[in-house]
Amino acid sequence: MTLLFFLLLLASTLSPSLARGSFQSLVPSEEFKNCSNASCARHLLEDHEPQVQASFDLAQGYMTNDDLERAIKEFAQRCSNISRIYSIGKSVNGVPLWVIEISDKPGQEESEAAFKYIGNVHGDEPVGRELLIFLANWLCDNHLKDPLATLIVENVHLHLLPSMNPDGFSLRKRGNANNIDLNRDFPDQFTSINDNEDLRQPETRAIMNWLRDIRFTASATLHGGALVANYPWDGSDDKSTKYNGCPDDDAFQFMASIYSHSHYNMSSSKEFLGGITNGAAWYPLYGGMQDWNYIHAGCFELTLEISDNKWPNAAELPIIWRYNKMSMLNLVASLVKTGVHGRIYSSGEGRPLPGFITVSGINYTVKAGKPFGDYHRFLAPRDRYQVVASMPGFKSKNISIWLDDGPVTLDFVLDPEISVKGSVLQNVYDCNCNSKNKLEFAQFLWGTHLEVYFVFIVILGFLCFLFQRRVKGKFSTRSVGAKRSVVV
Numbered sequence: 001m002t003l004l005f006f007l008l009l010l011a012s013t014l015s016p017s018l019a020r021g022s023f024q025s026l027v028p029s030e031e032f033k034n035c036s037n038a039s040c041a042r043h044l045l046e047d048h049e050p051q052v053q054a055s056f057d058l059a060q061g062y063m064t065n066d067d068l069e070r071a072i073k074e075f076a077q078r079c080s081n082i083s084r085i086y087s088i089g090k091s092v093n094g095v096p097l098w099v100i101e102i103s104d105k106p107g108q109e110e111s112e113a114a115f116k117y118i119g120n121v122h123g124d125e126p127v128g129r130e131l132l133i134f135l136a137n138w139l140c141d142n143h144l145k146d147p148l149a150t151l152i153v154e155n156v157h158l159h160l161l162p163s164m165n166p167d168g169f170s171l172r173k174r175g176n177a178n179n180i181d182l183n184r185d186f187p188d189q190f191t192s193i194n195d196n197e198d199l200r201q202p203e204t205r206a207i208m209n210w211l212r213d214i215r216f217t218a219s220a221t222l223h224g225g226a227l228v229a230n231y232p233w234d235g236s237d238d239k240s241t242k243y244n245g246c247p248d249d250d251a252f253q254f255m256a257s258i259y260s261h262s263h264y265n266m267s268s269s270k271e272f273l274g275g276i277t278n279g280a281a282w283y284p285l286y287g288g289m290q291d292w293n294y295i296h297a298g299c300f301e302l303t304l305e306i307s308d309n310k311w312p313n314a315a316e317l318p319i320i321w322r323y324n325k326m327s328m329l330n331l332v333a334s335l336v337k338t339g340v341h342g343r344i345y346s347s348g349e350g351r352p353l354p355g356f357i358t359v360s361g362i363n364y365t366v367k368a369g370k371p372f373g374d375y376h377r378f379l380a381p382r383d384r385y386q387v388v389a390s391m392p393g394f395k396s397k398n399i400s401i402w403l404d405d406g407p408v409t410l411d412f413v414l415d416p417e418i419s420v421k422g423s424v425l426q427n428v429y430d431c432n433c434n435s436k437n438k439l440e441f442a443q444f445l446w447g448t449h450l451e452v453y454f455v456f457i458v459i460l461g462f463l464c465f466l467f468q469r470r471v472k473g474k475f476s477t478r479s480v481g482a483k484r485s486v487v488v
């Protein structure tokens with residue numbers, strides 16, 4: 001039995017790298033599929049706290065927070081040519097939230113998609129933080145050797161936050177140091193109770209600010225306690241447990257399937273068809289991170305449950321890494337291997353435009369970047385789409401495409417709108433494209449009928465004119481009166 005197990009492991013390690021445009025899946029072993037021992041037990045729901053025994057620390061063999069910080073800094077030194085590290089903030093107890101960025105041009109803006117992985121959202125789900133260090137090191141070791149590693153490093157900006165909740169980890173509990181579940185702390189479309197950003201936890205605020213800085217195309221958070229790839233929506237309007245797909249349901253199902261089918265045995269789940277699930281169909285939750293990412297940050301996020309056991313024996317971590325390795329790599333590579341990508345330009349000087357991309361029939365907008373006008377639109381393949389590019393002050397353009405298994409590159413050249421409104425909007429953009437306030441102002445104007453403002457301004461001007469005449473009239477009458485009195 002043991003021999004069989006190691007042979008399977010060896011087979012999964014030696015499997016060839018992906019060809020462009022296809023995703024490799026792993027065949028599950030009967031041994032793993034039929035597992036019924038304690039390590040397969042699920043510890044899923046939020047109220048569950050592990051029974052910490054005084055004589056045995058669950059985290060034995062896992063990296064402490066200090067070990068993790070050291071591993072991140074050592075990685076940055078060892079792989080300085082393709083990475084940089086930075087912190088997005090601090091936890092309640094002041095632990096830095098370190099991020100590793102992996103790219104051939106780390107820290108530089110390029111017309112490339114960005115992806116993020118976040119581990120250890122729940123303090124008592126530590127497998128993800130270990131796997132992200134495995135992933136970083138594997139990419140570093142295999143860049144320019146393995147085609148998939150090279151593809152990712154050279155075409156994607158990959159950001160890894162191994163631990164979002166270092167305090168929860170050191171306390172061996174789900175919530176942070178204030179005992180708040182961070183995956184219930186985001187603004188939610190179905191509730192209004194948590195809309196005040198100042199009341200949020202520092203870890204949550206750090207994520208929200210991070211997404212204002214970086215335009216992520218897609219992401220995934222790593223959890224433990226089950227084995228499934230979960231996609232939005234996480235909640236439902238009537239709070240019931242039911243399938244509640246978001247506008248991009250097809251794309252999300254496709255994205256979740258990339259993970260589950262590339263995984264060692266996730267897709268053969270007996271509980272979840274194909275190893276994927278809609279969040280609300282499984283169990284609805286509110287204030288979750290994935291819905292917020294999609295709604296507010298333009299980022300397609302999955303919630304990945306990567307290990308049935310929240311605290312597997314640390315010796316099993318390299319095995320769990322191998323089970324998840326192709327999934328993690330394929331999900332990042334999917335940003336390059338699928339979907340529609342391109343840039344938006346103005347027809348005049350050919351300058352990049354930070355416009356908008358929509359797809360007919362899908363109520364969702366993807367924003368293009370400011371410096372390059374680039375966009376990256378995740379879509380399920382094997383379908384026809386009508387892609388529309390728009391920009392305030394320019395005429396919209398739409399192009400029909402057939403999206404096969406590979407990616408489609410689609411650039412748009414937009415003509416300026418010849419109208420008062422168009423000129424005003426173009427001037428607002430021309431003035432300073434780096435000013436966020438000006439862009440927001442232009443978008444505000446764009447969404448409003450500018451002509452109404454002009455009529456209003458004309459009426460206001462006329463009223464001013466009348467008022468001035470009246471004042472002048474009174475003044476001149478008084479003056480004349482004074483002169484007369486002098487004469488008299």
Ligand SMILES: [Zn+2]
Nearest residue numbers: 122125223224
């Ligand atoms: Zn979790």
